[in-house]
Amino acid sequence: MSARDNIFRKLRAASAPTLPSPDAAITEHYASLPRTTKADLAREFAEKITAWHAEVHTVPRSQWVEKARAIVAEKGIASLLYAPATAHGQALAAFGIAGLKAYDRPIEDWKPEMFDGIDAAITGTRGAIAETGTMILWPDADEPRLMSLVPPIHIALVDADAIVPTLYDAITQQKWSAGLPTNALLVTGPSKTADIQQTLAYGAHGPKELIVLLLTGEAQ
């Protein structure tokens, strides 16, 4: 008998009551909570993620690349990792930001450079969650997982129209279960730890700084 067989035999030998699925109760619970109105989602998201130590810049959609360039100059970022096959990556390249570095090869080919030679990375997001000030990242072949993790500064683009009230809304409305990437991610602020005497410190292993460009309609 294999370990698997033994475990299943023991589990099946136990009497298990049939319980109703919690699906309806979960739906009902989230429907019963007060909801942020559409107009307030971006404001709530910005407030919450700022409280989680992120730096938020609200910027009209047509001007984000200029804003990104200003941030790069201001922070003294000499090398900025970007995803060349994405729309936002192409916009960056077309604009001609100095120090752009394309993530265009497997990590094995340039691990030491990724860890020691990159100041910042810029990525898109799949949306955000207002309730907790959380970004949804959906890494793929074009925009890989490590971009939002290894460089000390992470710059993320969040479209104000893609913000939903809760995580439950995100998972159900965007139908996550129908097609998950290898690593779906929620990111809420820069990396942190309180493991030394409950004192909060940022930049434990991941980015020390998180900069959010919140893209909205054109400036009035």
Add this chain to the structure above:
Amino acid sequence: MTTKPMQFVPGSEFKRRAAEVVANPFLRKSFRGAMDFLIAKRAAQFPDPELLERQRTLAEHIRRYSLARLPQLLEQLEANLVKNGVKVHWAENADEANAIILGICRQHGAKLMVKGKSMVSEEVELNHAMDAAGIEALESDMGEYIVQLAGEKPSHIIMPAIHKTKQDIARLFAEKVPGVSYTEDVDALIQVGRDVLRKKFMEADIGLSGVNFAVAETGSLCLVENEGNGRMCTTVPDVHIAITGIEKVVEKLEHVVPLYGLLTRSATGQAITTYFNVITGPRREGEKDGPREMHLVLVDNGRTQAFADEQLRQTLQCIRCGACMNHCPVYTRIGGHAYGTTYPGPIGEIVSPHMMGLAATHVLPGASTLCGACGEVCPVKIPIPDLLLRLREEATHDAKPGHAPLVGQGAGKSTFASLAYKGFAFLYSRPALYRTFAWAATRFRFLTPGNQAGWTVTRTPLKPAAKSLRDLLAERQNRR
């Protein structure tokens, strides 16, 4: 680096170690301060008691439903993981789990494994097994890294280094990390850990992680963390091995949402953690990073024993938030190490007997005042006080007819206690004898000894009253 295996400490040792901590004002202050901090942070997250009650009821429903369908969900999880390209392994005990992981390491000629936080890996003493095989297993969660560097074990399931002050850590780093001088600046100390570990993430052949929730329907593993080391371990090395207990599976991603919300709020009083990772398989065709091979080790280690009994099964509802220990008056005073088990505090007292047997753990369910705080704060409503009483019973009695004995059933039986209870029952069920006893006890009370063994170590001696209740009532009746 060697981590000594933590052998279980027998009952007498438990009391000695607890007494040591109680007599150590620094540790007492550390734990009291940390627990007060965590209690206040959690309370701030739950301002509305009615809403909290609704959330707990929902979370309990989800966990009970998942356990009721555990065999089906495990089969579904396995099938979907395999479909996603993950290799699934099953281990009945710690040795099997370690052998599986060691086998994978050998297959890859691995020399260095970086580890994200995993209590199950602590439970099976993986670091010790790896060390014995000449493979370096390095903890990368800051708290775990500190504890490993000190050659110790975690004293809390969420905050492993909670027993250490920044001065302790400053000394430790200055002594153990080459080129580091003494500093009490927390940011500087974290930077030391960051620098050391980033090199290791780059070099490591294997990344190991735990699992907070396994989702059957999608074949996904969810990881909850703040630091990013979990993401490093599961993304940078070429091979990712996840290890978890068989009880961690839920049916759908939607079922994770209420549990995750309660987990972080109950644990550290955070509305959400910095990172929530949903991992669904190894690197896919065309992807530029992520592990090229992924494994999941599902561990039993006594969980099927708890599962076999409907009451004890509730132990497996646990989502490992640690709120029960944060609120436990005993844990706050004796700290995590005195228990001598991987999981300390109230949850440790009810889960360890299944993992290690009652022979080794029968004193633990007694290390509780039964104040009920643990049960009250538990986000999935595990009736911890009831389970403590049940295990006290199982530790001191034979199995009830029709019930399979637990491992170590009756190991805490004491001939003296059993005689005393028999004597008590004999005396109190015979009216004439009882009256004679009461008559004699009140008159010869001066004969009671001042030293009454264990009782008088911390209490005044027991002495019968001058008059029995029966006599007092009779006198009062006569006065009227």
